[in-house]
Amino acid sequence: MSGTREEILDQIKVQGDLVRQLKAAKEPKEKIDEEVSRLLALKAKLGGDAPVNQKFTLKTPKGTRDYAPQQMTLRQGVLDKIVQVFKRHGGEAIDTPVFELKEVLTGKYGEDSKLIYDLKDQGGEILSMRYDLTVPLARYLAMNKISSIKRYHIAKVYRRDNPAMTRGRYREFYQCDFDIAGTYDPMIADAECVKIVAEILDTLDLGEYVIKLNHRQLLDGMFEACGVPADNFRAICSAVDKLDKSPWEDVRKEMVDEKGLDGATADKIGEYVRLSGGTELVEKLLADPKLKAVPNAVKGLEGMQLLLKYCSLLGLEKAISFDLSLARGLDYYTGVIYECVLKTEPPLSLPATPIKTSAQNGGDQQDQQGGGGIVGSVAGGGRYDNLVGMFDPRGKAVPCVGVSIGVERIFSVLEAKFAASKVKLRTNDVEVYVASAHKGLHEQRLRVLNQLWQAGVKAEHSYKLNPKLLAQLQHCEENQIPLAIILGDAELSQGVVKLREVVTRQEASVKLDDLAEEIIKRRPKD
Amino acid sequence: MSGTREEILDQIKVQGDLVRQLKAAKEPKEKIDEEVSRLLALKAKLGGDAPVNQKFTLKTPKGTRDYAPQQMTLRQGVLDKIVQVFKRHGGEAIDTPVFELKEVLTGKYGEDSKLIYDLKDQGGEILSMRYDLTVPLARYLAMNKISSIKRYHIAKVYRRDNPAMTRGRYREFYQCDFDIAGTYDPMIADAECVKIVAEILDTLDLGEYVIKLNHRQLLDGMFEACGVPADNFRAICSAVDKLDKSPWEDVRKEMVDEKGLDGATADKIGEYVRLSGGTELVEKLLADPKLKAVPNAVKGLEGMQLLLKYCSLLGLEKAISFDLSLARGLDYYTGVIYECVLKTEPPLSLPATPIKTSAQNGGDQQDQQGGGGIVGSVAGGGRYDNLVGMFDPRGKAVPCVGVSIGVERIFSVLEAKFAASKVKLRTNDVEVYVASAHKGLHEQRLRVLNQLWQAGVKAEHSYKLNPKLLAQLQHCEENQIPLAIILGDAELSQGVVKLREVVTRQEASVKLDDLAEEIIKRRPKD
Known part of the structure; x- marks a missing residue:
């Protein structure tokens, strides 16, 4: 039965193609009609009621999942709370298509570009699925010549990554981004992004957390002060980014063996990246003779000083830590970088060791998982002042700073929490x-x-x-x-x-x- | 400058490929490092700040659009009202991935299958973008062996159709579906779907509307009574479906010239499909000697009788019309079919003539546009008792009935209404x-x-x-x-x-x- 059915399906396909060819070629109506009636007869053979014996496994695509009503209720609750915070800070919503012209994404993600889903060329434009919400935002701003906006965007993004679904790492996953675009005075918008992350973590009641802060200019200045060649900054930065899960010895080995740094230079870096603290650390580093001599380092430190002051005015002292080991993977950051990490152990079945989104690339603004601490990152972001300019025909830049909330990770934590509590969420509102x-x-x-x-x-x-x-x-x-x-x-x-x-x-x-x-x-x- | 930059980009691409090849071939580390450093040097040449002169037009893919904050506010308002109605009827939310295994969609959409977006084969599974939310629901029910659910699903679907964006017809567009799955007594769930459509139209305040009702079994029985060969039912049904925008003469011509029906049979059909009314029409047809003789026709009419009675108990007499010209395109309907049409003229720039989603296929449950009347369809649906069984390995059927709200059409109507009123919607909630x-x-x-x-x-x-x-x-x-x-x-x-x-x-x-x-x-x- 199944074999016969398949044969008919094949015949229908062949016959359908024939009909389309005839129509395209504008063949005489009689000829087309004859073939159409054969096609209809074939379809009639199948009947509407005959069950199909599935030859393929009934599943969702690799790395994706359905959301059942219980999960939807949980997810909607989390997203509602996040939107509430975004709106409290004046955020406006936008939405962009799930796919973009492939060229829009080209050259934005470095080696991670291989993780982009492409659509089949079916004639017409060449398209790819969005990989994050940041590049589409930059395209949107440049295309519409918008020079300032405070927008949030909650939508799914797509990465052909190695999934680890029990740990909240999927190929289709939600991002919740808040970004402030516009030419403003230093660190005021940047500090508000930190505040937003703290408010979200507080409202979701996920336990203790720390928001690590660092500055790309300081990192570059520090590399320069240690004697790293300029063309090796990004590679060394990427090695530093692994410190949240590898011991210094391994990172040093990568710097020396793989990235060709001399040992003495690596050791100097090692001294710095182990430091973390608050304003007192900034002051200590501003007095450091090696860093003082490098303009980038001084600028970065002065930026940090301002950021820490604003954060203090916003009541964030206890939530933040200036951390020189924070590097983040994406190339496009130009200023402050953030990463928020849960301090308490994850409940139950969640993994004790964090997992990276991509083996090559150490975390980025849109990491669903990211690195950091025992539990892993639940939010991250930073300032990227040049991305919009890459889309503007005249290169007009729109400075941006933003954060991305790692909601899949948060869903996983909450799902485990609910499973443990044995509370059954209501999935309907019937009175x-x-x-x-x-x-x-x-x-x-x-x-x-x-x-x-x-x-x-x-x-x-x-x-x-x-x-x-x-x-x-x-x-x-x-x-x-x-x-x-x-x-x-x-x-x-x-x-x-x-x-x-x-x-x-x-x-x-x-x-x-x-x-x-x-x-x-x-x-x-x- | 731009030429040089592009040359560098090309060189980076070539160099990047080389590095990947070397890594894949596990070449000696020294060799890889050398090429990596060349790659980094090339990237450094680009710098972070240099603007790119875009060679491609800055746009969204054909048939898609961004939603600006104003449009998002409008859209969210509409969706919130729809969800409120869905929840009032005990609906639970689910979500499914944006793409499915290609085989899941194969053989479900007839000739419209050519409008499905396929993903590129990048190794691994062969995937396609979802074309509607009904087939994914059927897959979900069969996969999870769910035999009853009342679910709603609001999500974007994808069709490589000829876009007409000023008229609300896109290649990426929202569907809002409510479906009741389960083995129940006749027409109780079916009538509730009509009620839901009416409540949504009332709450959105789109003016007068009519919900047309018909029954697939009655259509088949009527064709049989008129002498249409069984293997021509679907083709003739598809011709009838065009009556909402073509005069009877054209439809008759299609039946006779293209679909090989003899003129006398077509004329008999013509008598029936011009009828519409209420319970009095059902009784008249139940007394019709030709129809009385055909079991399918009698069953369909008895079903309509019950449906009309329940609709009357739900206060829907004035909203509904039993209409024998309603056919709907999709093959999978097995019982009642619905279509809701606005009776008043669309405001402003909206087209006076309705547009079909697909030239071949006359409307379906998920039509973003559909046919019907002057203004076009804003909702549609019907009963499909055999679709879930097509996914079940043993062919176990789960009867379903559902409606889909054509929200893109509704967004267009409301956008025009707001443009006319010159009311500026607030896009933020700042107090x-x-x-x-x-x-x-x-x-x-x-x-x-x-x-x-x-x-x-x-x-x-x-x-x-x-x-x-x-x-x-x-x-x-x-x-x-x-x-x-x-x-x-x-x-x-x-x-x-x-x-x-x-x-x-x-x-x-x-x-x-x-x-x-x-x-x-x-x-x-x-």
Whole structure:
């Protein structure tokens, strides 16, 4: 049966192609009609009802997943809270297509470009799936000549990476980005991005966290001060980025053996990257003779000083740490860089060791996972002042700074938390279930439901004519529906129905006409 | 400069490929390092700041668009209202990946399959972008062995169709689907889908509308009664589907000339498909000798009778019309079919003639545009009892019925409505803007903002150190921010600030400590 069906499907394909060819060639109508009728006959052979024996495994593509109602409820709760924070800071939403012209993405991600999903060339434009939300933002700003915006964007991005789904690392995953574009005075917008990350982490109640801060100009200046050749800055930066999960010895080895640095230079770097602290560290480094001699280092340190001061005014002292080991992978950062790491152990099944998005590239603004600490990064970002200029025909730059919240990681943490607590999230909002006490009441149910829906009450019932009362009440319990209306001929003849609290099983007699009002009255206040 | 830059980019590409080859071939480290350093030197040549002269047009892919903040606000408002209705009926949300294994989509869309976006074969699975949300739902139900669910799904789908963007027809567009899956008694769930469409149209306030109803079994029975050969049912059905935009003469011509029907049979069909009405029409047709003799026709009519009765109990008499010309394109419908059409003229620039999603296929459940009337379809759907079974290895069927809301069409109507009204939608929710009356107050602003944000107040300020007061107040007016706090040394020395209503320009003196409380007190009640 299955073989025959496949043969027919093949024949349909061949016949369909033939018909299209004939139509394209504008062959005589008779000829086309004849072949069309053969095609239809073939299709009729299949029938509509015959089940197909699937030859392929029934699954979602590698590295992707469906969200079931429970997961959707959790996810929506997290996203709502994040949006609330974004809006508290004046963020406006935008959206861009899921794919871009391939050229838009070309040359923006370095070696990670190989992880981009391309679309098949089906004639017309050559397209690729978006890899993050930052490059589409830069394209949007340049295309629309927008020189300032405070925007957020929550959407899925795509990376042909090695998935580790139990750890929250997917090929299709959400990013929640907040970026401030515009020419402003130093560090005011940058500090607000730190504040936003802290507010989100606080509202999501994920335990203790630290927001690490560093500055690309300081890193470059420090490399220069240590004697790293300029054309080796990015490579050495990428090695430093691995310090969050590798010991210094391994990183030093990479610098010396793989990246050709001499040992003495590496050791000088080693002294610096182990430092972390607050304003006192900035002052110490500003007094450091080697760094003082390098303009980039001084500029970076002065930037950090200002950032730390603003962060302090925003009540963030305890949340932040100036950390010279923070490097981040993406080339496009030009100023401050951030990364937020959870300090407490992840609950339950979550991995004790963090995983990188990409083996080659040490974390970036849009990391779903990123590095850092035991638990891994849940947010990251930085300043990128030259990306928009890459899209502008005249190279007009729009300075930008932004953060990206690693929500997949957060979903994973919360899913584990809920699994441990055994709390079952409600996946529907139904306020009242309309039940029949006995047979023959389905029309009455529809009348009552219509009345409730018109009043804006969230209500449902069984789609069976004569469901058992027990089954109906069980449905309420399983779905945590707080109220049930029980229709019965005896009560209906007096114009009343029973209104039952599902948990307490308390029942009250309510007039049919007052039903919607009574249910609205019982709504929990918030 | 641009030429040189491009040459370097080409060299980087070649050099990058070389490095990857060497790594893949596990060549000696020295050799790889040498080539890596050449690659880095090339990249350094580019610098970070040099603007790129774009060779390609800065645009989104054909048939797609960005959503600017104004459009996002409108869109979010529409989607929120739709979700509210879905939840009122107990809907649970699910989500599925944006792409599926190609085989999942194969054989589900007939000739429209050519409109599916395929992904490039980059090794691994062969993938296609989802074409609608119905087939992914069927895959989801079969894969997870779910035999009943009431789910909604709001997401973008992809069709390589001929775009007509001013008319709301895109290659990337939203679908809002509500489907009820499960084995239930006839027409109870089907009637609720009609109710949902009516509630959504009412809440969106799009003017008068009619929900056309028909039944696939009745159509088949009617074709049989008229003498159409069984293997020609779908082709004739597809011709009938064009009646919403072509006169009967043209449709008859297609039936006779293209689909090989004899003229007398076509004329019999012509008698029926011109009929529309209510229960009285069902009764008339149940008494029709030709139809009475065909079991499919009788079953379809009995189904319609029940559906109309339930719709009447749900207060829908005035919204619905039993319409024998409604056919819908997709093959998979097995029972009731719906289509909702706006009765009033579209405002402004919208087209007077409706456009089909696909020239070959006359409308389907997921039509973004569909046919019907002058204004075009804004919702459609029907019952498809065999689709899930096509995915189940044992062919186990899960009966389904659902509706899809054509939100892109609705967005277009509302965008035109707003453009006409000249009302500017607010794109941010900021409650209060913190302004400086004179220089040197940026640290004070940060302190005040921190206090407001901690209290949950939506607040923003200028990212400049010393913005002009006029510019700050103008920002409030342009962005419809209702309140402004004006900081000045004189007031601050007394522990107070000015709180200004932007529209009335009324000012009050408020203690710094009471600021958040005072702003919360002034929130509009809803």
